[in-house]
Amino acid sequence: MIALLTRRFVGLLLTLAVVSLLIFAVMDFLPGDSASIMLGTSASPETLAALRHDLGLDRPLLLRYGQWLAGVFAGDLGQSYTYGVPVTGLILERLAVTLPLALMAIVLSVAVAIPLGALAAARRGGVIDVIASIFSEIGIAVPAFWVALLLIVLFSTTLGLMPAGGFPGWGAGIWPAVKALLMPAVALALPQAGVLTRVTRSAVLETLHEDFTRTALAKGLSARKVLWRHSVPNALVPIFTVLGLQFTFLVAGAVLVENVFNLPGLGRLAYQALSQRDIVVMQDVVLFFAGLVIVMNFLVDLSYLAIDPRLRKGI
Structure with missing residues (x-):
């Protein structure tokens, strides 16, 4: 019984890890990004680049995924861009x-x-x-x-x-x-x-x-x-x-x-x-x-x- 529960639980964690990676990658590959949405089409390239840097959008994908996943396990899901709350x-x-x-x-x-x-x-x-x-x-x-x-x-x-x-x-x-x-x-x-x-x-x-x-x-x-x-x-x-x-x-x-x-x-x-x-x-x-x-x-x-x-x- 313990062995079965352990296998099922490990399978659950592996599935969650794979799903989380797919979700993060799909969201990252969507056209446009949050910085351009927040600033609009009239924003200058310098302002857009500064906001992307503040939001961490210029970092490598795997680094951002690791930071996001660490926050998920810590109970910190980040800050909403729209509402400005956790x-x-x-x-x-x-x-x-x-x-x-x-x-x-x-x-x-x-x-x-x-x-x-x-x-x-x-x-x-x-x-x-x-x-x-x-x-x-x-x-x-x-x-x-x-x-x-x-x-x-x-x-x-x-x-x-x-x-x-x-x-x-x-x-x-x-x-x-x-x-x-x-x-x-x-x-x-x-x-x-x-x-x-x-x-x-x-x-x-x-x-x-x-x-x-x-x-x-x-x-x-x-x-x-x-x-x-x-x-x-x-x-x-x-x-x-x-x-x-x-x-x-x-x-x-x-x-x-x-x-x-x-x-x-x-x-x-x-x-x-x-x-x-x-x-x-x-x-x-x-x-x-x-x-x-x-x-x-x-x-x-x-x-x-x-x-x-x-x-x-x-x-």
């Missing part, structure tokens, strides 16, 4: 919006998809199965930003029950903050719930044909107990795989929904940094997203060992 504080401030939003969306997705997918598998060909199939198709086909616009029209413009956008901050109280995140969470959860419903149905349907399921039924257990005590727990490996991918997507891929609802989240920060050509913020945010994906995949791999004892054999 990037670490910016990311933490925006993460206080994006992380609760992603967690709310995952909870909503799991609360709907796993029961619906399991019941659809248990009643294959029935009414619930048809409802689950329709829900899954709609969830996969409809983009999250379009759902967001529909929710705004219905609950904000027409009924006046929910705020159309903005975020009051957690200092304004838990309920106002949660209320501001509720519609964005629903908009993000619907597509993910559609995918998760289909995966859950397929995984549970496969376990219903296993020998242990038939044995449990032969011993006199009810179909309901067999479903929730035996079939669903044994179908958790593919479900957890999808959940890990969905969580990273919700954190990194909520750019459109955050812009629709005017939420000051991490996705909106990435969009603003891209439009303002703030290289430092861009590469730090992209590295955070990439690191989140790698770490989540690592945690999902470890969860397999806890979920399925068969995977621990031979370790």
Whole structure:
């Protein structure tokens, strides 16, 4: 077990190192640089050269990469050219919006998809199965930003029950903050719930044909107990795989929904940094997203060992 964890952890660090180098190189090779963006096209060559020197843009690529990577490990992600504040504080401030939003969306997705997918598998060909199939198709086909616009029209413009956008901050109280995140969470959860419903149905349907399921039924257990005590727990490996991918997507891929609802989240920060050509913020945010994906995949791999004892054999 220790050897396996060590190998996985070393692989995680190597992957992060390679990804960080690729991110830094891609950002460096983009046309133009931060100095020319900050000074504009009318700046003199001498002023441009002086600013590039102050920003360290005239240093060799590997030297700048090493300094940036050392700062990342030290918790110093540099200074934003646009906002003039440390990037670490910016990311933490925006993460206080994006992380609760992603967690709310995952909870909503799991609360709907796993029961619906399991019941659809248990009643294959029935009414619930048809409802689950329709829900899954709609969830996969409809983009999250379009759902967001529909929710705004219905609950904000027409009924006046929910705020159309903005975020009051957690200092304004838990309920106002949660209320501001509720519609964005629903908009993000619907597509993910559609995918998760289909995966859950397929995984549970496969376990219903296993020998242990038939044995449990032969011993006199009810179909309901067999479903929730035996079939669903044994179908958790593919479900957890999808959940890990969905969580990273919700954190990194909520750019459109955050812009629709005017939420000051991490996705909106990435969009603003891209439009303002703030290289430092861009590469730090992209590295955070990439690191989140790698770490989540690592945690999902470890969860397999806890979920399925068969995977621990031979370790």
